[in-house]
Amino acid sequence: MSNRRLPRLLQTPAVILLLIWMLVPLSMTLYFSFIRYVLNSLSRPEWTSPSLSNWRGFGNYNFVLNNKDFLLAIQNSLVIVCSILFLTVIFGILIAVLINKAFPGRGIVRVLLISPFFVMPAVNAVLWINMILDPVLGLQGIAVESINDVIDGLRTAPVVGGFFNLWPQIEPISFRATQTSAIAVIIMVTWQWTPFAVLIFMTSLQSEDQQQKEAAILDGASTWSMFRFLTLPHLGRPIAIVVMIQAIFHLSLYAEIEIVSRGNGNKNLPYLIGEFANNNIGAASATGIFAVILANIVAIFLLRMVGKTLME
Amino acid sequence: MAIVAQSTRRGRISRATFAWIVGLLFFFPIFWMVLTSFKTDADAVKPEHLFFFTPTLENYLNMTENYDYWRFAQNSIITAVFATIFALAVGIPCAYAMAFNPARGTKDILMWMLSTKMLPAAAVLYPMTFLTKSLGLFDTKFLIIVVLMLINLPIVIWMLFTYFKEIPKEIIEAGQMDGVNTWGEVREILIPLAWGGIVSTALLCFIFCWNEAYWTVRLTTTDAATLSKLIEGNRAPEGLFFGRLSAVSTAAVGPIVVLGWFCQKQLVQGLTFGAVK
Amino acid sequence: MGSIVLEQVTKSFGETQVIPPLDLTIEDGEFAVFVGPSGCGKSTLLRLIAGLEDTTSGRVLIDGADMTEVSPSKRGLSMVFQTYALYPHMTVRKNIAFPMRMAGMSEAEQEKRIMAAAESLNLTDYLDRKPGQLSGGQRQRVAIGRAIVRDPSAFLFDEPLSNLDAALRVGMRIEITEMHARMKTTMIYVTHDQVEAMTMADKIVVLQAGVIEQVGSPLDLYHTPRNLFVAGFIGSPKMNFIEGPEADQRGATTVGIRPEHIDVVEGPGEGIWSGTVGVAEHLGSDTFFHIHETGLAETMTVRAVGNVALRHGDAIHLRPREAEMHRFDAEGLRMS
Amino acid sequence: MGSIVLEQVTKSFGETQVIPPLDLTIEDGEFAVFVGPSGCGKSTLLRLIAGLEDTTSGRVLIDGADMTEVSPSKRGLSMVFQTYALYPHMTVRKNIAFPMRMAGMSEAEQEKRIMAAAESLNLTDYLDRKPGQLSGGQRQRVAIGRAIVRDPSAFLFDEPLSNLDAALRVGMRIEITEMHARMKTTMIYVTHDQVEAMTMADKIVVLQAGVIEQVGSPLDLYHTPRNLFVAGFIGSPKMNFIEGPEADQRGATTVGIRPEHIDVVEGPGEGIWSGTVGVAEHLGSDTFFHIHETGLAETMTVRAVGNVALRHGDAIHLRPREAEMHRFDAEGLRMS
Amino acid sequence: DGHTELTIAIVNNGHMINMQTVAEAYTEETGVALNWVALEEGVLREQVTSDTATGGGQYDIINIGMQEAPIWGQAGWIEALEFGADYDVDDMLPAIRNGLSADGTLYAAPFYGESSMVMYRKDLTDAAGVTIADNDSWDNIRAAAEAIHDPDNGVYGVCLRGKPGWGDNMAFITTVVNSFGGAWFDADLKPTLDSDEWNAAINFYVDLLGTYGPPGSEGNSFNEILALYNEGKCGMWIDATIAASFLEVDGVAYAQSPNAGNPVGANWLWAWAMAIPAGSPNAEAAADFIEWATSKEYIQAVGNHPEFGWGSVPTGTRTSTYAIPEFQEAAAFADAELAAIESAAPEATDLKPYVGVQFAAIPEFPEVGSAVAQEMAAALSGAKSVEDALADAQAAAEAIMTEAGY
Numbered sequence A: 001m002s003n004r005r006l007p008r009l010l011q012t013p014a015v016i017l018l019l020i021w022m023l024v025p026l027s028m029t030l031y032f033s034f035i036r037y038v039l040n041s042l043s044r045p046e047w048t049s050p051s052l053s054n055w056r057g058f059g060n061y062n063f064v065l066n067n068k069d070f071l072l073a074i075q076n077s078l079v080i081v082c083s084i085l086f087l088t089v090i091f092g093i094l095i096a097v098l099i100n101k102a103f104p105g106r107g108i109v110r111v112l113l114i115s116p117f118f119v120m121p122a123v124n125a126v127l128w129i130n131m132i133l134d135p136v137l138g139l140q141g142i143a144v145e146s147i148n149d150v151i152d153g154l155r156t157a158p159v160v161g162g163f164f165n166l167w168p169q170i171e172p173i174s175f176r177a178t179q180t181s182a183i184a185v186i187i188m189v190t191w192q193w194t195p196f197a198v199l200i201f202m203t204s205l206q207s208e209d210q211q212q213k214e215a216a217i218l219d220g221a222s223t224w225s226m227f228r229f230l231t232l233p234h235l236g237r238p239i240a241i242v243v244m245i246q247a248i249f250h251l252s253l254y255a256e257i258e259i260v261s262r263g264n265g266n267k268n269l270p271y272l273i274g275e276f277a278n279n280n281i282g283a284a285s286a287t288g289i290f291a292v293i294l295a296n297i298v299a300i301f302l303l304r305m306v307g308k309t310l311m312e
Numbered sequence B: 001m002a003i004v005a006q007s008t009r010r011g012r013i014s015r016a017t018f019a020w021i022v023g024l025l026f027f028f029p030i031f032w033m034v035l036t037s038f039k040t041d042a043d044a045v046k047p048e049h050l051f052f053f054t055p056t057l058e059n060y061l062n063m064t065e066n067y068d069y070w071r072f073a074q075n076s077i078i079t080a081v082f083a084t085i086f087a088l089a090v091g092i093p094c095a096y097a098m099a100f101n102p103a104r105g106t107k108d109i110l111m112w113m114l115s116t117k118m119l120p121a122a123a124v125l126y127p128m129t130f131l132t133k134s135l136g137l138f139d140t141k142f143l144i145i146v147v148l149m150l151i152n153l154p155i156v157i158w159m160l161f162t163y164f165k166e167i168p169k170e171i172i173e174a175g176q177m178d179g180v181n182t183w184g185e186v187r188e189i190l191i192p193l194a195w196g197g198i199v200s201t202a203l204l205c206f207i208f209c210w211n212e213a214y215w216t217v218r219l220t221t222t223d224a225a226t227l228s229k230l231i232e233g234n235r236a237p238e239g240l241f242f243g244r245l246s247a248v249s250t251a252a253v254g255p256i257v258v259l260g261w262f263c264q265k266q267l268v269q270g271l272t273f274g275a276v277k
Numbered sequence C, D: 001m002g003s004i005v006l007e008q009v010t011k012s013f014g015e016t017q018v019i020p021p022l023d024l025t026i027e028d029g030e031f032a033v034f035v036g037p038s039g040c041g042k043s044t045l046l047r048l049i050a051g052l053e054d055t056t057s058g059r060v061l062i063d064g065a066d067m068t069e070v071s072p073s074k075r076g077l078s079m080v081f082q083t084y085a086l087y088p089h090m091t092v093r094k095n096i097a098f099p100m101r102m103a104g105m106s107e108a109e110q111e112k113r114i115m116a117a118a119e120s121l122n123l124t125d126y127l128d129r130k131p132g133q134l135s136g137g138q139r140q141r142v143a144i145g146r147a148i149v150r151d152p153s154a155f156l157f158d159e160p161l162s163n164l165d166a167a168l169r170v171g172m173r174i175e176i177t178e179m180h181a182r183m184k185t186t187m188i189y190v191t192h193d194q195v196e197a198m199t200m201a202d203k204i205v206v207l208q209a210g211v212i213e214q215v216g217s218p219l220d221l222y223h224t225p226r227n228l229f230v231a232g233f234i235g236s237p238k239m240n241f242i243e244g245p246e247a248d249q250r251g252a253t254t255v256g257i258r259p260e261h262i263d264v265v266e267g268p269g270e271g272i273w274s275g276t277v278g279v280a281e282h283l284g285s286d287t288f289f290h291i292h293e294t295g296l297a298e299t300m301t302v303r304a305v306g307n308v309a310l311r312h313g314d315a316i317h318l319r320p321r322e323a324e325m326h327r328f329d330a331e332g333l334r335m336s
Numbered sequence E: 001d002g003h004t005e006l007t008i009a010i011v012n013n014g015h016m017i018n019m020q021t022v023a024e025a026y027t028e029e030t031g032v033a034l035n036w037v038a039l040e041e042g043v044l045r046e047q048v049t050s051d052t053a054t055g056g057g058q059y060d061i062i063n064i065g066m067q068e069a070p071i072w073g074q075a076g077w078i079e080a081l082e083f084g085a086d087y088d089v090d091d092m093l094p095a096i097r098n099g100l101s102a103d104g105t106l107y108a109a110p111f112y113g114e115s116s117m118v119m120y121r122k123d124l125t126d127a128a129g130v131t132i133a134d135n136d137s138w139d140n141i142r143a144a145a146e147a148i149h150d151p152d153n154g155v156y157g158v159c160l161r162g163k164p165g166w167g168d169n170m171a172f173i174t175t176v177v178n179s180f181g182g183a184w185f186d187a188d189l190k191p192t193l194d195s196d197e198w199n200a201a202i203n204f205y206v207d208l209l210g211t212y213g214p215p216g217s218e219g220n221s222f223n224e225i226l227a228l229y230n231e232g233k234c235g236m237w238i239d240a241t242i243a244a245s246f247l248e249v250d251g252v253a254y255a256q257s258p259n260a261g262n263p264v265g266a267n268w269l270w271a272w273a274m275a276i277p278a279g280s281p282n283a284e285a286a287a288d289f290i291e292w293a294t295s296k297e298y299i300q301a302v303g304n305h306p307e308f309g310w311g312s313v314p315t316g317t318r319t320s321t322y323a324i325p326e327f328q329e330a331a332a333f334a335d336a337e338l339a340a341i342e343s344a345a346p347e348a349t350d351l352k353p354y355v356g357v358q359f360a361a362i363p364e365f366p367e368v369g370s371a372v373a374q375e376m377a378a379a380l381s382g383a384k385s386v387e388d389a390l391a392d393a394q395a396a397a398e399a400i401m402t403e404a405g406y
């Protein structure tokens, strides 16, 4: 296509808008990350307004690097993102394939399936952590209690009683503990974002070339082989996009972390930034720069993996 | 078209059953939330009232009485609709250009666009608050629309880009041979062919706008406050709150869920054309 | 090995019935060619046999067993699609290997067959390309390669050579004929090419609007077409049909004579037709004259061997070979 | 109206140079046919002219103006794609109407042209279908229809008739020839069909691996092929090439003789070649004998007019027509 | 004039929500329109901070707590408050008033105040034959918890805050630490989390709650425990006095907070107060509203309001409230609450050289508090030993304080 000017022109509005949107805050963040800047200080009031005279060099970075939660936050960011990506892509593909063929009530099932995606993150977190996962009042607690009651009842039953006597009481799991709070976040976000994956994969499956499938059938491919060799490659680009978009979203999870356990055990970089931002803007900004760097590393890594499928 | 892989009757039935089970499982938390919203706060935590209780509208009445639900809802609708429209208006031409006239830098531009989403919001809260206040834009719908549009633009472009990529290049070429100009190409070929993709992108963008809860909470006071701000105020009120919370949540997600239901056909009908030799 | 029998098979797309009830038997090891005008239902018939399309009614028997309800993958057939249907994300090599991989063939055997197929299809240089980087004809050859590497019970070819050049086409034609001779596998072959149909078929099936007009050996159809349609369809250029006095004279409603059965003679005379040369098509090996103003039919086509030096507007004199004349009754059926 | 000139045009896909520097002039109003083996670059050349593919170097002039950098939609050309490229979301009617709509033609005029095109393409019944519901040939006809309703400065046809049956093909061939005669628009036509190439072209361009081997009128190419490649490529079945004593005797490295220029004679004798009949292909109008054991070449092909009753294994005696013999030197170039 | 509009940021709890309704009368009377923005505590704090720090203008009145009021007042972020004689400043509970002032100037007017106390199920303690006295010893509390702990029947001995947050688990834990003689900082504002007192206190807390608490305690704070308590799951609860007004279980008895011997700080002191951000264009109208909303009349208005009544009046701010007979009748906990508030000791002493009971009134405290809070939650759930948790907490606190320039 010889005329390249128009395409360039069409790109410019988006590019310019995003450029402004990125440059202005980013440069301010960069600036703050190199100066002493706190919101409120009784001991050093001069730090409370951003000014070059408070120049600090890499001091904020140093402080952040030495923070006990910094590495943990990076690790959590990655673990949470990767687990969610893994689960949503797997579930997304399975479900999309499952409902790709017509069956009675498919429309309704589709609606049921994609509904979680419409739920606001805060609602999602509150709903899960309080009403479902709570070890006493949530459905988990209630379920565990009733199972224990049933087992208790069976212990006294004739014949099988002895068998049930061997069973221990089931302990409910607390999902707000240091050890489990990341799992709670993964569960709730997976629940919410699997529909996104389903949605994208579903749309993409619709465009799968029927003739290719026919050819494969005649080539003797089993259902599994067709899935493996045709559907999966066909889903390459949608998977790429699901992974990229979700990675970006989940690297900045905040509400879920806050609501589940206030960062206890599941603190990620944005949450760490939020904690600093309560007062120490300099440190928050430095952490922000770290977060940008981390996100870019993740993105470059992902792009390596999916970039080819994307542009083909 | 044809029946690819006729499955056995039993296979079909078990597939349907399984799909229904998965669907219901996924929907259950929402069902639970809606159900709870009709319980009193006290009933909400009583195991004996899990399913059997006297439904009450109390929570909803409380909500509309104590909070200006409709104002929040109206703001949500206005900001999400306009942000979506603008995002598409800017995103479609851009994605079109990148999908069909890829230059060497296209991949990098795409990547860079996405990277604009990576700046953690918390890190720029103060700059943003300061800037918008000094521009006099703080707590205006215009600001929220612009912000929502900007944070979703990269996603919109990415999604559209992938949908456009699926359109056989030859069809676009045929259009060029038939003498369409760029605008005609977009209107006559691209949009009809990628309609499903565009609708799902629009809907996704709308959902993201609707659910956005960082800037909409922090860059507004009252005039432009959306439903996410209502949620922020209600996610941990004092006392027993499952019922109240469920009602507010149901009211906040209700409109979008219903919208999603109406659009789901459009969403999946999407790109149902096969490549025609 | 497989005989293929269609019993009262019909096919409708929505309201439109594309195939009215149809019976057809293809013997084990036979080479059957389907011909017919574009849109007459050839591909549909192939797809019905393959099981890619459900029959609206009727039964499909393969090797005597009722396969109507059996899934395509279980029928053991191999097919070349009119639209190729290559796997766009796989290289040529992988495309060709796919059916063998599915059949669990050993790597070594796969490689051997791929190389053999690529050799005979002139694809050796392209094995590592993806279909998107191939020319039309190359793609078509990949589709053929994919079909022939297997050992199916029958081959279904849907216009497999339509995008190949003459030389390659002749080569492939001979290749396929030899393959058939060697493997004795049933083959069903759809083509628009008269030469292919005539030279490859054991049996030609002539279709029109989903109806079988005639089934027979190539020369049968050429020499004794059952009706006007078949007479007109088989042979290129098409048979000349003459009505009126000339036909009456021979006791028929219509008489037909092929362009190659009319000789160009020097001057007018008894039983000699005269006319004016319209378009003259010079093929080098032959010349086709389209002749007007014969008083017999609007245009008549005559083939002269070699390059005959008559031009547009020249008078021309023709002698039909009486023995090669075909006679048809009012219904258009052949009169013996 | 448009003359088309390619000046030192080259095209590479990545590392592979598909078109080495190439010069070609097609006069205004000319009917040029591109032929060549599958994958030789015909479609690529067409796409370069159309502007769908950027030239790697060189210039494309249309009507004297440099169009190398002009977008396809501004070049005013009309094209039939080898892969059809129909708009899947539009009905046949809309597909055909599309270019006219884009040109802002009046509704009435559009309708008139659509009806005319549909008529001549036998598509009248299918106007309201979508491409997905058509047979292969019908789709191809829609693609033709879409191209011919416009008044472009030149037509580009990429194997437009490959999926049509013989009758329709002959019909379309004549249709297009007449259209050309009427409109005098430049046409570039890619085909694998010898008959089409020979009968339609003012000028045939023979390509091999992106290189023009010869440009000339059909009969030129038939009678005086410039080299072995062209000699072998033009004419079907292909010319027989003989090396060794027979060639030496005639002062050439290779001599060639077309199958139609060898007569089957009764018995052996001076200047008579003898061999054994291999495969005999009976077309009805002609018979092609593939002959082994002549001692001249591995196989020789001979065309006998009509149905000659020789079978596999029979001895056969042949007399080449000396005057039709072609002589080539060691480089494969024609010796006058 | 009649067109004044006030935007008020409030924390979303019962008393504040009720105020929206009660204030309809105020609007009617004065013509001042009121815009309410209800937010969750954390978000409210963040919003108000960012508004004030960027020059204000977003809100005319903000809800702030006792931790912020003196600091913000000193920083000049909020206006000093002065009220007319009618207002009767001296009626305000002294502890509360002091907590909301800096250098003797009042910066925020208390809307309601609270301290902490023990709320326990008398039926259960009676059945188990144990008693809980005012300012009981922690050992006794542990023994009582052990006696009434019966998880098989869904009753846990004690419910305490465990959810990380300087206003959540640390509020309670700090009172325990105080009673063991520990403090957040020494006189140089150096963190002292590595002290023996902290060690003893946290070991006790983890043992008590880990052994006799409900599962998932590390996620419980006021709201969660309130739900548990009302479900009959808790035998004993030590938390904000305000909780008493929400309890729906029969047989609840109250006792002053337990103590391990240290005279100060076993019960906390907190108030939600209203303040005016510096530079508010409607400062005058805002002051008028605050004056009304924190006045005696307001308490009467709520008590006499048909929708609410005396059980719902905001307490813990004025001495006079506790003298109202209707209130005394409606609130069984009134005396215990008053006693708790009056005994709370936020002032700096030798033992605790900073202002605040369960917090330190310095700007860096929220940061220190949340860092430590998470370590405590980790210790509670067993992810870390108490010793490790305290060591980590100390290190984090030191880093923050050093960073802040102390």
Ligand SMILES: Nc1ncnc2c1ncn2[C@@H]1O[C@H](COP(=O)(O)OP(=O)(O)OP(=O)(O)O)[C@@H](O)[C@H]1O
Binding pocket: C132, C133, C134, C135, C136, C137, C138, C163, D013, D016, D018, D036, D037, D038, D039, D040, D041, D042, D043, D044, D045, D082
């Ligand atoms: N995108 C591409 N990348 C690499 N090579 C390509 C690409 N497109 C075409 N080719 C190669 O260029 C050569 C010319 O292709 P082209 O399509 O022009 O052939 P053609 O003459 O039209 O053949 P056919 O008659 O089979 O249609 C072929 O060898 C083909 O493999």
Ligand SMILES: Nc1ncnc2c1ncn2[C@@H]1O[C@H](COP(=O)(O)OP(=O)(O)OP(=O)(O)O)[C@@H](O)[C@H]1O
Binding pocket: B001, C013, C016, C018, C036, C037, C038, C039, C040, C041, C042, C043, C044, C045, C082, D132, D133, D134, D135, D136, D137, D138, D163, D165
């Ligand atoms: N999905 C469909 N819906 C409706 N009609 C269809 C559909 N598919 C095919 N047809 C019609 O069925 C008829 C037979 O189609 P088929 O593809 O079998 O023709 P064909 O003989 O292979 O033609 P060609 O030689 O052009 O490939 C055609 O008229 C076509 O329009």
Ligand SMILES: [Mg+2]
Binding pocket: C042, C043, C044, C082, C158, D135, D136, D137
């Ligand atoms: Mg077909």
Ligand SMILES: [Mg+2]
Binding pocket: C135, C136, C137, D042, D043, D044, D082, D158
């Ligand atoms: Mg081609």
